[in-house]
Amino acid sequence: MTREKLVVIGNGMAGCRAVQEVLKRDPDRYEITIFGAEPRVNYDRIMLSPVLAGEKAFEDIVINDEAWYAQNRITLHTGCTVEGIDLTQRVIQVAGQQAWPYDKLILATGSEPIRLPLPGSDLSGVVTFRDLDDVGAMITASANPDSRAVVIGGGLLGIEAAYGLSKRGMKATVVHLMDVLMERQLDASASFLLTEALAQKGVETVLEAQSEAIEGKDGKVTGLRLKDGRVLPCDLLVMAVGIRPSAGLAKAAGLEVNRGVVVDDGLRTSDPAVFAIGECVEHRGQCYGLVAPIWDMCRTLGEALTAGTGAYEGSALSTRLKVSGVDVFSAGKHLGGEGCEDIVFRDAGRGVYKRIVLEDGKVAGAVLFGDAADGAWYFDLMRSGQPVGDIRETLVFGQAATEGLRGLDPSAAVAAMADTAEVCGCNGVCKGEIVNAITGQGLTTLETVRAVTKASASCGTCTPLVEKLLKLSLGDAFQAQSGPKPVCGCTGHGHDEVRRRIVAEDLRSIPAAMQALEWATPDGCSTCRPALNYYLLCAWPEGYRDDRQSRFINERVHANIQKDGTYSVVPRMWGGVTSAAELRAIADVVDKFAIPTVKCTGGQRIDLLGVKKDDLPAVWSDLNAAGMVSGHAYGKALRTVKTCVGTDWCRFGTQDSTGLGVRLEKFMWGSWTPAKVKLGISGCPRNCSEATCKDIGVICVDSGYEIHVGGAAGLHIRGTEILTKVATEEEAIWTICAVAQSYRETAWYLERIYKWMDRLGIEWIRAQVADPADRKALYDRFAYSQRFYRIDPWAERVAGRDSHEFNPLSRRMEMAPA
């Protein structure tokens, strides 16, 4: 009996696997011929990364050797270009051969790497990362000592390429357009950890970088130039920016092609005798670039070609990064979204981050970093769509902690946990140890369990579990305890703990702090982000990169938002003193920008209300030109120093209160503080500048200066308390700056000075500044910080900084459509 002719175009993973699936079901049905473009047998393309890294050899990744083709009576043509398909004659045209007939044709032409059309992309040393030839070229390039590589593309493939090159001894840099590596698989938190892990492996990452041109000399690549002007020198440039289905052959033959070759659920193209599988395919509008869907498709095709049944309904996707020692897994809706709920677990000690996304009580996605052992389990839960409400409590701890608990209510589930099940992942404490400690040592509170066993003492994620164990063991005798109030719902840590650990653990960015402190949300909230940003800039005045997106709008645009979305502008008037020239400039600005309201403030300033946001830089420019700078009337910062006229004019004045106020303000302006800070300096006890209801006040007397702290005249009315009395103006300035610095270093974000004083006590504050050496140390730290912050933010923005803040994204929709 003559067998049907089955012809496969493509000797890659899809083509060969499809043939295997057919042979498995009916080995004698077809006479099989495979045409491959690469001059070699079939190999596992996804293992090219380990070959590049030198962790595997080509022989290790061959899937089917020549003997396999022979045994299965498959004719293999390698290094062969198929030039056309004649659908009516059912033949294919092969370069240098006669037409080749088929009864059934499988297209498995795969995909091709996208080459960015950058100037210089034709230089020698510019490669893609797709096949063994690319790997060969990369290995050759890496053989030169001190050679450098730049990889464009921070996706899976780009990172694997950079890692491989780095292992081969090259200095490798990944350049990525987005601010998150592998953004299709990871969230910002996991990307941050990946960046760190890669840095440890010698791979540098440059995020948010747009490539502009490839530079070269004598026809060879020498570097990559970015849009911002930076040039990254390199001897090898790898483009790993994505793939595009290879559908040209199908299109030329007249088959239906969109992005890829369009197939139905039976993997049949628009011609009933032609099938397509793998990366060249578009199925239900989706193109795939991962291996699991290809295996699914091949199984379906095997069924279809032997039994005539089988349907492919699309694949759920999961990804693992193949970089040794960096465990990364991602699946499904890794970013969550509307109607989704996140369970986040971080273990700073082990560098672990897990995010499980739930939707309708089922697992909808997962991102695992540092410990991806349970990836397959989460993926199974996701694909099976089973409800996980009953194992929610332990879900994030993985399969081992959860097994055997299904179908039980939460406390029964905890009761049913094995004694050896780990409860606290950070400190490796299992259930048995905790229960023994509770019953054996008579513990009744969460705090004592923490102290004795260390369970829940680090990240606090297992606190609910430990509390349940207390409840189970003690019954009604247990009452939930409260520790320090957490910063917000994103963390169990209080402000003090966060501040302490930022300094102790040398945490210098918001993502670093969130990871080390095991934040329970991926990127915090509007409560914790401004707090963290302040704590970081206070701890690291030099070098901390302010995270503007973690600031309230007023501090972002350096003006005060009003109820109608306009802004108020308050120029600084040192000590409340102004001049005719300043007043004239203010009047001109009011006229020029038609500012509706001009009003005096309680802090001796002039407030311009109703300024349009887009006008702000121009308003500031005019005020700057007259010598005025930002008054910081919008900030958690030094606001005003209110003064009376003192010995300059007043017949009762005892000291130069105006001069002291101006000196203080000129030294302290620009400093960021936990909440707003207002000063008042009165030249005598009649106290015309109301210094005794300010955050810090001075009452001048004949014999010197009384320093007051902790006043308030807002939500609460509070008189100040006297901190100390000093004899000279110099000492007054040292003391005030030392108190301000102590407040900056120890207060909780948004805690006014009077509340800080209530919490720590006037005696404690006094003790900080009593010893001249301590006072000087505080003063010096304040002065050091001021080196970086005594800068006019208005002038910076007049010069163009953050211009996007003041300009619309586009004016193209301003007019009504025609």
Added chain:
Amino acid sequence: MNALVLDPIAWTDVGAVTDVPVRGARRVPTPTGDVAIFRTGDGQVFALVDRCPHKGGPLSNGIVHGHAVACPLHNWSISLATGHPLGADAGKGCAPTVPLQIRDGRIYLGQP
């Protein structure tokens, strides 16, 4: 009945995704008021009418966290996907969503 069955949305290219700061927003003026375009920490882009359902605050000036924005006036948390207030203020009106497409790194906006 459906008199117009052509593409019902006239798309306007309003700029590149990268022109919107991560965890930030930009605004696009239209004859009926501003539209706020948000870009979240995970790189997704959303568009809402730039008015908080509470007191009309410009949401484009708020702090973006997760898939929500905190209104700059009174700190209501608004879902970027639906425009509905979250948490304690759920159910109190909404900032309408605006049709949006991303193609080749560009943002295309429909009429609000």
